[in-house]
Amino acid sequence: MSTARTSNTYSAVGGIQHEEPLLFEHAHEAAEAISLPGVQGDISAELHAFSRQKPANIPGLSEPETVRHFVRMSQWNHGIETGFYPLGSCTMKYNPRVNEQVVRLSGLANIHPDQPIDSVQGVLALLYELQEWLCEIAGFSDVTLQPAAGAHGELAGLMMIRSCLDARGQQHRKKVLVPDSAHGTNPASAALCGMHCIELKSGADGRIDLDELKKHLDGDVAALMMTNPKTAGAFESDIKEICQLVHDAGGLVYGDGANLNALVGMARPGDMGIDCLHINVHKTFSTPHGGGGPGAGPVVVNDTLAPYLPVPRIVKEGENYRIETQEEQSCGTILGSIGQVGVLLRAHAYIAAFGRNHLHKIAQDAVLNANYVLHRLKDAYHVPFEGLCKHECLLTDEYQNKHGIKTLDVAKQLSDLGFHPMTVYFPLIVHGAMLIEPTETESKATLDSFCDAMLEIAAQCEAGDTQVLHDAPTKPIRRRLDETQAARKPVLVWSD
Amino acid sequence: MRFLPHTDTDRNAMLESMDMDVMSDLFTDIPSEFHLEQGSLDLPDALSEAGIVRKFTKASEQNRHAGNTRCFLGGGTYHHFVPAVVDYVISRGEFLTAYTPYQPEISQGTLQTLFEFQTMIARLTGMDVSNASMYEAATATAEAALMARRVTRKSKVVMAGSVNPRYRSVTQNYLSRLEGEYVEVATHGFSTDVDGIIASIDEDTACVIVQYPDFYGSVYDLAELRVACDAAKCLMVITFSDVTAFALIQSPGECGADIAVGSGQSLGIPMGFGGPHLGLLTCKQKYVRQMPGRVCGMTSDADGKRGFVLTLSTREQHIRREKATSNICSNQGLMCTAAATYMTLMGDEGLKTVATRSAAALHHLLSNLPKHVTAAQGARYNETVLSFVSEEKRSAFLVEARKRDIFAGIPLEQLDTNMAHNHLLVSTTEMIEEADIQDYLAALEVAA
Numbered sequence: 001m002s003t004a005r006t007s008n009t010y011s012a013v014g015g016i017q018h019e020e021p022l023l024f025e026h027a028h029e030a031a032e033a034i035s036l037p038g039v040q041g042d043i044s045a046e047l048h049a050f051s052r053q054k055p056a057n058i059p060g061l062s063e064p065e066t067v068r069h070f071v072r073m074s075q076w077n078h079g080i081e082t083g084f085y086p087l088g089s090c091t092m093k094y095n096p097r098v099n100e101q102v103v104r105l106s107g108l109a110n111i112h113p114d115q116p117i118d119s120v121q122g123v124l125a126l127l128y129e130l131q132e133w134l135c136e137i138a139g140f141s142d143v144t145l146q147p148a149a150g151a152h153g154e155l156a157g158l159m160m161i162r163s164c165l166d167a168r169g170q171q172h173r174k175k176v177l178v179p180d181s182a183h184g185t186n187p188a189s190a191a192l193c194g195m196h197c198i199e200l201k202s203g204a205d206g207r208i209d210l211d212e213l214k215k216h217l218d219g220d221v222a223a224l225m226m227t228n229p230k231t232a233g234a235f236e237s238d239i240k241e242i243c244q245l246v247h248d249a250g251g252l253v254y255g256d257g258a259n260l261n262a263l264v265g266m267a268r269p270g271d272m273g274i275d276c277l278h279i280n281v282h283k284t285f286s287t288p289h290g291g292g293g294p295g296a297g298p299v300v301v302n303d304t305l306a307p308y309l310p311v312p313r314i315v316k317e318g319e320n321y322r323i324e325t326q327e328e329q330s331c332g333t334i335l336g337s338i339g340q341v342g343v344l345l346r347a348h349a350y351i352a353a354f355g356r357n358h359l360h361k362i363a364q365d366a367v368l369n370a371n372y373v374l375h376r377l378k379d380a381y382h383v384p385f386e387g388l389c390k391h392e393c394l395l396t397d398e399y400q401n402k403h404g405i406k407t408l409d410v411a412k413q414l415s416d417l418g419f420h421p422m423t424v425y426f427p428l429i430v431h432g433a434m435l436i437e438p439t440e441t442e443s444k445a446t447l448d449s450f451c452d453a454m455l456e457i458a459a460q461c462e463a464g465d466t467q468v469l470h471d472a473p474t475k476p477i478r479r480r481l482d483e484t485q486a487a488r489k490p491v492l493v494w495s496d
Numbered sequence: 497m498r499f500l501p502h503t504d505t506d507r508n509a510m511l512e513s514m515d516m517d518v519m520s521d522l523f524t525d526i527p528s529e530f531h532l533e534q535g536s537l538d539l540p541d542a543l544s545e546a547g548i549v550r551k552f553t554k555a556s557e558q559n560r561h562a563g564n565t566r567c568f569l570g571g572g573t574y575h576h577f578v579p580a581v582v583d584y585v586i587s588r589g590e591f592l593t594a595y596t597p598y599q600p601e602i603s604q605g606t607l608q609t610l611f612e613f614q615t616m617i618a619r620l621t622g623m624d625v626s627n628a629s630m631y632e633a634a635t636a637t638a639e640a641a642l643m644a645r646r647v648t649r650k651s652k653v654v655m656a657g658s659v660n661p662r663y664r665s666v667t668q669n670y671l672s673r674l675e676g677e678y679v680e681v682a683t684h685g686f687s688t689d690v691d692g693i694i695a696s697i698d699e700d701t702a703c704v705i706v707q708y709p710d711f712y713g714s715v716y717d718l719a720e721l722r723v724a725c726d727a728a729k730c731l732m733v734i735t736f737s738d739v740t741a742f743a744l745i746q747s748p749g750e751c752g753a754d755i756a757v758g759s760g761q762s763l764g765i766p767m768g769f770g771g772p773h774l775g776l777l778t779c780k781q782k783y784v785r786q787m788p789g790r791v792c793g794m795t796s797d798a799d800g801k802r803g804f805v806l807t808l809s810t811r812e813q814h815i816r817r818e819k820a821t822s823n824i825c826s827n828q829g830l831m832c833t834a835a836a837t838y839m840t841l842m843g844d845e846g847l848k849t850v851a852t853r854s855a856a857a858l859h860h861l862l863s864n865l866p867k868h869v870t871a872a873q874g875a876r877y878n879e880t881v882l883s884f885v886s887e888e889k890r891s892a893f894l895v896e897a898r899k900r901d902i903f904a905g906i907p908l909e910q911l912d913t914n915m916a917h918n919h920l921l922v923s924t925t926e927m928i929e930e931a932d933i934q935d936y937l938a939a940l941e942v943a944a
Contacts, residue, residue, distance in 0.1 A: 047859075070841065493626070
């Protein structure tokens with residue numbers, strides 16, 4: 001495959017934007033290895049008998065080459081620190097730098113999970129305090145910090161629901177109701193928990209249709225999984241009645257907290273009748289997304305589900321903390337450690353920075369920004385559901401379709417104009433969805449320039465000036481990539 | 497508030513443009529009974545940046561850590577050296593603050609790095625392909641069991657008792673709500689009972705899961721197990737805790753693994769009290785369409801230039817929903833970048849040095865053990881079990897070791913409640929120096 005090497009390698013292609021080969025193509029003998037500490041003695045004869053036969057063939061670059069390679073890689077990326085990143089349902093807000101600094105303190109970064117308990121009281125205190133804060137903010141009585149991501153939190157929550165229903169002698173309840181606007185992780189998590197999904201068709205306003213819900217509420221229902229605010233942007237105003245209906249039918253309500261940013265400090269899901277909720281701390285509490293992770297998905301629960309929380313759990317006794325690994329009714333262990341501690345500590349620092357007196361401003365400015373964007377774009381783009389939105393707004397490409405332009409074209413043109421696109425083609429309940437979540441950390445000037453770009457694209461469509469949209473993007477390091485080719489004959493590793 | 501750019505003038509102008517007066521006008525769709533009084537939550541008042549630094553510094557100083565002790569703890573988490581460049585690269589905002597690379601044209605940095613990561617992980621483990629990470633080793637092991645069931649369309653999972661107890665308990669828990677049998681094969685002594693595992697395989701078996709090197713550090717021959725798996729048409733799944741081993745000993749690929757999963761934490765990622773770490777999942781090429789999680793593939797752009805995209809997404813939850821190969825969405829992306837940077841700095845030579853010194857330190861320690869302590873027999877990589885004549889003797893040693901700022905090992909019963917209380921799981925890396933071993937041995941002598 002080495003013939004696929006790009007032309008112009010090593011030469012600047014636009015100002016100081018550089019092409020950069022794969023590190024396997026840096027053609028020279030392996031650099032002298034980095035200097036390492038340690039014992040320079042022999043290994044045992046027994047181990048020697050199991051020696052690796054063929055070298056791994058990992059190239060090894062010098063330190064300056066390594067730094068330059070990965071810095072150039074970084075420059076091919078768009079991050080929140082580079083510019084506006086309005087991905088709906090992803091909450092791409094500013095990630096405070098002080099959080100990065102404090103989690104790197106050696107007394108937090110370099111502790112082994114199995115150190116004696118007296119040697120880790122500092123980190124346990126921070127985690128325990130975070131547990132209390134998450135319960136208070138979301139309105140629940142207990143929490144597990146263990147889930148490694150939102151989807152993992154869903155699994156943990158459903159496992160607790162399963163254990164609770166089993167304890168009630170209701171092993172037969174296996175039906176999970178999931179609105180058609182839900183994240184794809186919801187049905188996938190239910191399947192992993194041995195349950196099966198019934199899709200609830202959304203009402204005309206994008207919310208749950210109570211009649212549709214009642215139709216499915218029978219003695220086999222284990223749970224309703226719901227996201228509130230909806231992925232279509234609106235708040236589920238009938239939330240109390242919905243929870244009551246599910247509870248009356250003997251089921252439980254799982255809340256997908258992906259959209260908690262709309263509520264934080266303003267209202268609490270736990271007050272509305274939801275039984276458990278996962279919190280994507282990499283969304284609401286601003287831990288960096290890192291190009292796909294790591295995240296963390298703590299699950300807060302009410303008294304009904306608290307006995308079934310996963311183990312291990314952090315317990316406070318007097319002034320000391322310890323880790324409890326056995327709980328009689330627990331739904332079990334879901335991760336090999338107590339959680340994604342470094343991620344959770346960042347969330348702690350973030351909540352601490354807002355505190356009691358400022359926390360509500362997160363939701364206020366997030367909702368203000370989304371409604372402002374919606375207001376500025378509502379004449380140029382089709383708005384499928386009228387009314388207030390919460391922290392994200394939903395548009396479609398219906399008006400642009402008349403000119404042969406699709407959501408994907410709008411998205412790609414935004415890249416050329418200096419913005420990361422919004423979430424496209426999700427939720428699935430409308431055709432050509434564009435889900436825009438500005439977050440609270442964007443200035444009015446940024447929102448205005450994004451709206452101006454969106455309006456310019458709409459105007460180009462109206463003027464029939466669409467070739468530029470079909471061709472977009474032309475300015476990033478690569479133009480549209482052939483995803484069909486990638487999937488048909490997958491090349492997942494490099495062959496020299 | 498320093499993270500919010502709006503002034504009240506901005507807020508008022510924006511509200512006014514929407515014919516609204518006050519912020520609460522934006523929340524009228526939430527029933528009023530649920531509205532919180534602003535500032536009513538039971539939380540401490542906001543901390544300044546300096547206040548946050550002070551709080552975290554104080555908490556960190558209450559912990560002992562590998563920076564001011566000698567860490568002989570392993571069991572799935574290892575104190576290897578992390579070069580400064582690794583943390584620099586993953587601190588770059590373009591890597592740190594990017595989302596999943598769903599818009600490939602403006603995410604080529606993350607994508608090419610993932611492709612390089614996948615390639616290097618495949619090479620180090622000796623496997624055909626790697627995915628773009630799992631959360632960590634325990635869940636990766638559970639996902640491997642589910643993947644083997646999909647590949648073979650059989651259901652029984654045979655788990656060696658010498659697999660890390662945490663991997664076993666997570667796997668068992670993942671499988672417990674699904675159809676199909678799960679069997680654990682008890683271990684005798686601190687090594688893997690290959691014959692016992694082979695005896696547990698039958699025609700319904702989807703896979704056998706063994707840890708290599710096993711939980712007790714034992715390195716052993718898998719050839720007979722490979723033959724038995726072929727005969728029963730089941731998959732051989734290898735799980736591992738410290739991937740650096742494979743720079744020195746036979747890789748899972750060389751042992752004939754169909755799927756190899758485990759921890760990549762040793763590749764430039766701090767211990768961090770348990771996370772975030774890095775789960776690895778690798779397999780033979782023919783099983784790629786049953787892999788869980790994201791994977792990056794090579795393609796070309798509209799101008800014919802080479803580029804990279806996330807691919808095979810029809811396996812994934814956002815497309816396939818209930819029928820997806822896994823529910824995983826967020827993974828450990830940034831940790832892949834850390835591992836890729838680490839491996840690039842190390843190369844074959846550096847990785848082999850890390851592995852050799854990790855093993856040499858253990859060999860040096862074991863060669864000088866006093867008589868009142870016994871070490872498990874057989875080939876060990878960088879981990880083994882030391883047994884004391886009694887729990888009291890072990891406690892006395894741990895106290896002596898702590899006096900010397902040594903975390904000397906993990907009491908085995910902490911990880912596996914079935915174990916007697918006189919054993920220690922002991923691990924070494926290249927961060928252990930000759931003098932540390934002398935001090936360790938001195939503590940053993942004093943506590944004899």
